Amino acid sequence: MSSEHLHKSIDRRDEQKVEESKYDVPREVYIDHGPPAPEKYGVDKVRLLVQNPVTITAQWELSGGLIGKIPDAGDNPQKLIKLVDLTHDSSRVHELDPFADNWWFSAEPDTQYRVEIGVRVNGRDVWILQSNVIRTPRDAVSGEIDSEWMMLSEKFRQLLLRGGFDEKRFIAQHLGASMGIISGSILSEALFSGSLVSGQNIYGSLSSMTFGTRGKT
Amino acid sequence: MTDKNAQGHMAIVLHAHLPFVRHPEYDRFLEEDWLFEAISETYLPLIQVFDGLVRDGVDFRITMTITPPLCEMLADPLLQQRYVEHGARLIELCEKEVERTRDMPEFHETAKMYHRHFRTAQDIFEKQYDRDILNAFRKFQDLGVLEIITCTATHGFMPLIVRKEAKRAQIKVAANNYRKHFGRSPRGIWLAECGYEPGDEKYLAEEGIEYFFLDTHGILYGSPQPKYGQFAPVVCRNGVAVFARDIESSRQVWSSQEGYPGDYRYREFYRDLGYDGKYEYVKPYLHPDGVRRNLGIKYHKITGKVDLSGKEPYNSSEAIERAAEHAGNFVFNREQQIKHLAGIMDRKPIVVAPYDAELYGHWWFEGPQFLDYMIRKIRYDQNVFSLITCSEYLEMNRTNQVQQPTMSTWGAGGYNLVWLNADNQWMYRHMHEAEDRMVELVANHSTDNGLIQRALKQAAREILLAQSSDWAFIITTNTMVPYAIKRFNTHINRFSRLYDEIKSGTVNEGWLSEIESLDNIFGEIDYGVFAPVD
Numbered sequence: 001m002s003s004e005h006l007h008k009s010i011d012r013r014d015e016q017k018v019e020e021s022k023y024d025v026p027r028e029v030y031i032d033h034g035p036p037a038p039e040k041y042g043v044d045k046v047r048l049l050v051q052n053p054v055t056i057t058a059q060w061e062l063s064g065g066l067i068g069k070i071p072d073a074g075d076n077p078q079k080l081i082k083l084v085d086l087t088h089d090s091s092r093v094h095e096l097d098p099f100a101d102n103w104w105f106s107a108e109p110d111t112q113y114r115v116e117i118g119v120r121v122n123g124r125d126v127w128i129l130q131s132n133v134i135r136t137p138r139d140a141v142s143g144e145i146d147s148e149w150m151m152l153s154e155k156f157r158q159l160l161l162r163g164g165f166d167e168k169r170f171i172a173q174h175l176g177a178s179m180g181i182i183s184g185s186i187l188s189e190a191l192f193s194g195s196l197v198s199g200q201n202i203y204g205s206l207s208s209m210t211f212g213t214r215g216k217t
Numbered sequence: 218m219t220d221k222n223a224q225g226h227m228a229i230v231l232h233a234h235l236p237f238v239r240h241p242e243y244d245r246f247l248e249e250d251w252l253f254e255a256i257s258e259t260y261l262p263l264i265q266v267f268d269g270l271v272r273d274g275v276d277f278r279i280t281m282t283i284t285p286p287l288c289e290m291l292a293d294p295l296l297q298q299r300y301v302e303h304g305a306r307l308i309e310l311c312e313k314e315v316e317r318t319r320d321m322p323e324f325h326e327t328a329k330m331y332h333r334h335f336r337t338a339q340d341i342f343e344k345q346y347d348r349d350i351l352n353a354f355r356k357f358q359d360l361g362v363l364e365i366i367t368c369t370a371t372h373g374f375m376p377l378i379v380r381k382e383a384k385r386a387q388i389k390v391a392a393n394n395y396r397k398h399f400g401r402s403p404r405g406i407w408l409a410e411c412g413y414e415p416g417d418e419k420y421l422a423e424e425g426i427e428y429f430f431l432d433t434h435g436i437l438y439g440s441p442q443p444k445y446g447q448f449a450p451v452v453c454r455n456g457v458a459v460f461a462r463d464i465e466s467s468r469q470v471w472s473s474q475e476g477y478p479g480d481y482r483y484r485e486f487y488r489d490l491g492y493d494g495k496y497e498y499v500k501p502y503l504h505p506d507g508v509r510r511n512l513g514i515k516y517h518k519i520t521g522k523v524d525l526s527g528k529e530p531y532n533s534s535e536a537i538e539r540a541a542e543h544a545g546n547f548v549f550n551r552e553q554q555i556k557h558l559a560g561i562m563d564r565k566p567i568v569v570a571p572y573d574a575e576l577y578g579h580w581w582f583e584g585p586q587f588l589d590y591m592i593r594k595i596r597y598d599q600n601v602f603s604l605i606t607c608s609e610y611l612e613m614n615r616t617n618q619v620q621q622p623t624m625s626t627w628g629a630g631g632y633n634l635v636w637l638n639a640d641n642q643w644m645y646r647h648m649h650e651a652e653d654r655m656v657e658l659v660a661n662h663s664t665d666n667g668l669i670q671r672a673l674k675q676a677a678r679e680i681l682l683a684q685s686s687d688w689a690f691i692i693t694t695n696t697m698v699p700y701a702i703k704r705f706n707t708h709i710n711r712f713s714r715l716y717d718e719i720k721s722g723t724v725n726e727g728w729l730s731e732i733e734s735l736d737n738i739f740g741e742i743d744y745g746v747f748a749p750v751d
Contacts, residue, residue: 016629016694018471018573018580021486022235022251023687023696031699037647037709047649049377050624052632059646102642132379135415137624137632142440149444149618155561159446160437162465162557 046117048131053109053139058083058131059102060117066128067119073126077119086112086133093125110138221613225555225566226605227595228460229588230280230430232407233260233574234372236687236704237286237738241295247504248700252290253303254513256350259578260291261338262585264346264353267363270592277362277592278604281574282407283354284368285394286685289738292398297348304339307513310502311335314490314514323530324516330533331514351398358399364606366405367395367426370739374636374686376414376624377645381750383652383684385420389746390681390739392424397741404608405429407571409686410636411462411627418453428458428607430571435625436461444618448558448566450611451620459622460607465554466570469547477543478581481519482536485528486580490514515582540583544590545598552601567610568602571627641689647709651680654716659747662719670744671733672724676715677744678736683708711736 044067046060058081067073079096083105094103107113112135118127151159235255240246270277283291290296311332318325346352357363369375370390378384388406395403405428406421413431421429433447436459443451447461470476491499491512502512517528518536551568558566577584595604611617628635637645655676662669683705691701711732718724 016635018576019690020694020696021580022255022573022575023248023691031697031703033699034703034706035710037706038713041650043650045650045653047379047645049379049637049645050632051634051637052630057637057642059642059649061646061650101646135624138438138440139434141438142442144441146441146444146618146620149441151444151561156442156444156446159448159558159561162554162561 044129046115046129046131048113048115048134050134050136051104053136054107055104056107056113056134056136057102057104058115060129061101062117062129070119070121070126070128073119073121077121080118080120080125082116082118082127084114084116086114095120107136109136109140111136220600220603223565223601223603224559225568225602226610227466227551227555227568227570227602228278228280228605228607228610230282230407230569230571231263231574231577232282232284232368232571233287234282234284234368234409235287235290236372236685237289237682237736239290239293239296239737240735242735245299245504247506247510248697249296249299250303250510252296253300254511255575255579256291256300256342257304257307257335257338257513258582259575259585260350261341262578263574263588264341264350265337266585266589266592267353267357269589271357271360271362275593275596277596278364278606278609279362279592280364280366280405280606281354282366282368283351283398284372284407284409285370285391286372286738288351288394288398291351292349293737294348301339301343301348304335304342306502307335308332308339310490310499310512310514313498327516327531327533328514355399364404364608365395365399366407367391367403368407369409370394371681371685372409372687373681373684374409374412374626374633374689375417376412376626376633377637377648378652378684379649380652380656382656382747383680384417385423385750386655386677386681386746387684388420388424388426390677390742392426393741393743394739402426410690411435411625412633412636412686413622413626414624415621418455418457418459421457422455426457427611428460430569431459431461431622432625432627432631433461433464434631435459435622436620438625439620439622441618441620443620445562445564445566448562448568449564449614450567450607450617451622452617453621454619458607458611458617459620460567460569462571462627463568466547466551466568467572469550470570470572470576477540477547477587478576478584479519480539480543481521482532482539483519484515484531484536484582485517485519485525486515486582488515488517488525488528490516536583537586540587541590544587544594547587547591548594548599551595552599555602564614567605567607569607635693636686636689638693641692644689644692644705647705648680648683651683651709651712654712655680655747656749658716658719659744660749663745668724668726668729669719669722672715672719672729673744674742675729675733675736676712676719677742677747678738679708679712679715679732682736682738683712708736 040063041061042063044062044064046058048056048058050056080093081096081103082091082093084091112133114133115131116127117129118125235251238248238251314328315332318328342348354365358365368391369387373387375384392403402425406426408429411430411432413435436443436451437446447463450458450460452458489511491510500507503510516531518531520528555566577588625631626633658673658676662673688701688705691697
């Protein structure tokens with residue numbers, strides 16, 4: 001479940017169409033791309049970025065000589081990436097293609113993550129780089145209620161409905177919230193369409209995305 | 218106008234933005250037309266509407282972003298001169314069109330309408346505001362009817378800027394640029410694409426910015442639950458207020474299915490004389506490359522679900538009448554909405570209705586008339602709600618719920634997808650390396666000679682220009698992709714060369730002067746805004 005249900009009747013591509021119209025250009029004009037940006041910067045760095053509550057991506061460069069300093073690593077050791085879930089204290093490791101410089105992960109909403117890059121040396125995993133820490137956004141109404149700033153449940157429901165919130169979603173979420181179980185993941189797995197977390201759609205081009213159609217009535 | 222007896226309020230927010238496109242190295246440059254079209258079709262018509270309201274004594278309130286790159290372009294003498302030349306060419310074409318259509322009654326009135334439209338635009342631009350239309354917006358701000366807010370310096374997209382120093386620079390440069398153009402500090406900011414990451418409010422508070430905007434779920438999913446949903450601001454723990462977009466009022470204007478701009482009587486955007494006219498006839502008004510392009514003279518209405526060849530002739534008076542009806546419908550719906558909300562809430566609701574400014578006029582040709590009618594109807598035809606600025610709402614409601622909003626944007630999907638996907642993810646490695654390098658340069662070169670200082674200033678301009686969210690957006694939406702890639706790579710390459718030359722103390726003054734004249738945004742820039750944060 002993403003924020004799309006908030007916008008059940010807005011296809012956000014309408015906004016996009018307006019914004020696109022500002023960059024109006026002839027249909028047949030040719031423009032070269034110019035010289036490319038530098039291929040390498042001679043550094044060893046990895047960064048983690050959020051795409052949405054359920055998708056994150058890591059990007060790295062390993063050209064600063066760090067791998068060469070690892071004893072017994074050889075010229076081309078198996079590279080690894082580890083996604084560390086700091087909220088639930090768990091991790092998972094993937095083997096990397098020798099030329100890979102990015103990786104996309106399925107994630108949980110409202111969760112803190114970090115990635116590490118490593119190499120396998122003589123059957124042992126050696127971790128050499130750490131990324132920044134990110135937190136994925138919550139994709140549901142918070143379960144935290146401020147006692148000084150609360151509204152009767154029915155009134156809050158009316159308020160959200162008047163704001164365009166989908167009632168079916170609301171009921172599921174609000175029940176979850178009032179029962180204190182709304183971590184995002186429990187409800188989102190039950191209600192999520194699934195298409196955004198499978199295969200290419202995680203990181204495909206915009207035209208192949210499912211968000212727009214899911215948002216439409 | 219802010220009627221204290223009203224049951225609630227509405228804040229209309231217009232976000233005016235274009236990326237910095239200025240190419241003195243060419244006599245005419247295709248992408249500069251983006252600015253000229255927006256001036257003719259949106260900014261000048263809005264100024265005309267505001268001037269009319271002021272002249273008629275209609276009290277009103279509008280909030281408007283004029284982003285720093287747009288301010289810099291509107292104040293630039295070269296672009297002003299080029300706009301005058303562009304306008305003169307269009308007026309000449311319109312004169313020919315009035316003659317050409319003399320025996321074509323279905324098009325003749327429209328041809329005359331364009332002639333009036335572009336002549337009026339030119340008059341307002343040259344005679345009324347001395348070629349600098351920021352003079353107009355400043356005037357409306359001084360009159361108290363317009364609140365101009367700023368935006369991240371180059372429309373930088375905050376959730377994907379990694380270093381604190383680089384986030385801070387986007388805000389500080391914007392605030393300084395606002396002070397240069399408007400002679401006071403900005404009270405509010407439109408974070409580019411409503412892109413927000415928790416913690417960004419810190420940099421706003423440092424500049425004395427009182428409020429910013431998020432999409433609905435930014436505060437609806439914030440913690441704790443927002444008592445009033447999106448119908449009242451919340452404040453971050455550091456005191457900066459957050460207003461969220463209302464879905465219902467957005468839908469009525471934005472939606473192509475049920476929104477007003479899709480009405481069959483309105484002007485069709487995609488049918489243009491630049492493509493319809495005989496080639497030899499329109500060629501003198503195209504760019505020197507002779508490639509057909511939109512000229513802004515469009516003779517057809519939306520008509521219905523037919524292909525472009527089936528579009529019927531446009532009738533301006535019919536369309537304007539429809540804009541008045543739609544304005545009435547919009548106001549009626551807001552009355553109902555605000556009455557309903559006032560019955561639920563124990564404070565006056567505020568409905569925040571933000572739009573791209575260029576929706577009005579450029580995309581929806583009749584949009585400025587719609588706004589004009591809407592503002593007059595709100596003032597005279599009802600007393601349920603009044604227009605307000607967010608500053609005024611905060612002055613009237615000094616106690617607000619404290620909340621931590623969530624990361625969000627107003628782009629497709631509600632998060633960062635449009636600016637980070639398989640097509641444009643390659644850009645971020647370069648941007649993030651440039652962030653590290655810029656902070657390193659500033660840390661290591663605080664007391665250098667004039668040439669190094671000039672190079673540091675230019676490096677700051679180049680990284681900021683590379684950070685414009687427009688490049689990633691254009692790549693995703695597959696519009697002017699080669700230009701976006703070229704611009705991005707150009708700024709990254711200029712930055713990289715400056716980095717190397719500054720580090721090695723070998724700044725090439727001739728080349729530096731050249732890029733200073735090309736990328737001349739932010740003459741006032743202080744590279745110290747990238748100083749390391751503890």
